[in-house]
Amino acid sequence: xxxxxxxxxxxxxxxxxxxxxxxxxxxxxxxxxxxxxxxxxxxxxxxxxxxxxxxxxxxxxxxxxxxxxxxxxxxxxxxxxxxxxxxxxxxxxxxxxxxxxxxxxxxxxxxxxxxxxxxxxxxxxxxxxxxxxxxxxxxxxxxxxxxxxxxxxxxxxxxxxxxxxxxxxxxxxxx
Amino acid sequence: xxxxxxxxxxxxxxxxxxxxxxxxxxxxxxxxxxxxxxxxxxxxxxxxxxxxxxxxxxxxxxxxxxxxxxxxxxxxxxxxxxxxxxxxxxxxxxxxxxxxxxxxxxxxxxxxxxxxxxxxxxxxxxxxxxxxxxxxxxxxxxxxxxxxxxxxxxxxxx
Numbered sequence: 001x002x003x004x005x006x007x008x009x010x011x012x013x014x015x016x017x018x019x020x021x022x023x024x025x026x027x028x029x030x031x032x033x034x035x036x037x038x039x040x041x042x043x044x045x046x047x048x049x050x051x052x053x054x055x056x057x058x059x060x061x062x063x064x065x066x067x068x069x070x071x072x073x074x075x076x077x078x079x080x081x082x083x084x085x086x087x088x089x090x091x092x093x094x095x096x097x098x099x100x101x102x103x104x105x106x107x108x109x110x111x112x113x114x115x116x117x118x119x120x121x122x123x124x125x126x127x128x129x130x131x132x133x134x135x136x137x138x139x140x141x142x143x144x145x146x147x148x149x150x151x152x153x154x155x156x157x158x159x160x161x162x163x164x165x166x167x168x169x170x171x172x173x174x175x
Numbered sequence: 176x177x178x179x180x181x182x183x184x185x186x187x188x189x190x191x192x193x194x195x196x197x198x199x200x201x202x203x204x205x206x207x208x209x210x211x212x213x214x215x216x217x218x219x220x221x222x223x224x225x226x227x228x229x230x231x232x233x234x235x236x237x238x239x240x241x242x243x244x245x246x247x248x249x250x251x252x253x254x255x256x257x258x259x260x261x262x263x264x265x266x267x268x269x270x271x272x273x274x275x276x277x278x279x280x281x282x283x284x285x286x287x288x289x290x291x292x293x294x295x296x297x298x299x300x301x302x303x304x305x306x307x308x309x310x311x312x313x314x315x316x317x318x319x320x321x322x323x324x325x326x327x328x329x330x331x332x333x
Contacts (some may be wrong), residue, residue: 072244093304093311121237122304125297133303141264144314148269151317152238157333161182169318169328172247 020135036113041104056115058087063108184254187305215272221261230278
């Protein structure tokens with residue numbers, strides 16, 4: 001379902017903090033929103049399952065989703081994703097299958113940009129594709145630098161014991 | 176001068192057609208380097224993204240935690256891009272890249288890349304997507320290391 005034209009500005013304003021939308025001006029954000037659709041998900045509904053082919057990416061408009069895992073044999077939400085946050089953008093970037101199952105934890109709505117639409121925008125050199133990619137660029141570079149620091153910190157702690165030092169070295173890190 | 180066929184082996188450019196790789200090759204410059212020469216220095220921002228066309232380069236990422244330096248050493252394979260994160264976010268490079276043997280690089284400057292993105296030529300967003308895919312692959316490998324380290328620390332109560 002398309003976002004009604006009279007709600008586009010409001011949705012764009014609500015997505016100002018979203019990493020993909022925050023570097024866009026209001027006009028660009030509305031233009032990008034028009035390329036996608038909104039979907040409603042009932043509580044408990046699976047948005048996508050681990051191993052599914054990538055069908056695009058999502059931004060939560062209302063409600064909450066859980067990134068599901070299993071602990072002690074029971075399904076468990078390992079991470080909660082709320083309004084304004086993205087789902088599935090890494091799978092879209094890498095063109096790989098979904099790495100986890102995502103389920104609605106409450107009645108929710110999402111904005112969805114289909115992978116096929118994204119590919120078409122890129123192939124046409126559409127400025128909306130550039131805006132989306134530049135938003136992803138900021139987020140992916142930030143995550144990469146942050147995760148390297150987390151890795152170094154954990155490597156430092158693990159190196160306190162011989163077995164840990166061996167593990168650190170086997171992962172390619174060097175003191 | 177870089178021949179478009181030399182970009183055939185650049186894995187993340189597989190999504191570009193031959194004509195698009197040819198257009199990209201025209202925007203790139205060829206840089207010969209000598210053994211022992213530094214191409215990137217950690218702590219300095221990169222003004223270009225590079226791809227290794229021939230030869231061997233060493234990479235050393237250096238991170239400091241609680242004043243303790245940690246390093247991620249590696250050898251860069253032919254066809255691999257480097258300097259991407261720094262050229263995209265403008266922050267200093269976290270790695271030193273040095274030529275082990277004589278080598279040939281292809282490079283595209285930050286300003287040329289930004290002009291390509293603004294030009295409306297589909298090669299711009301395709302190249303950015305390819306670069307993001309390459310960074311996301313590296314991020315995935317770091318994520319896996321972090322998971323293993325967390326598990327080890329949890330199991331050993333460290």
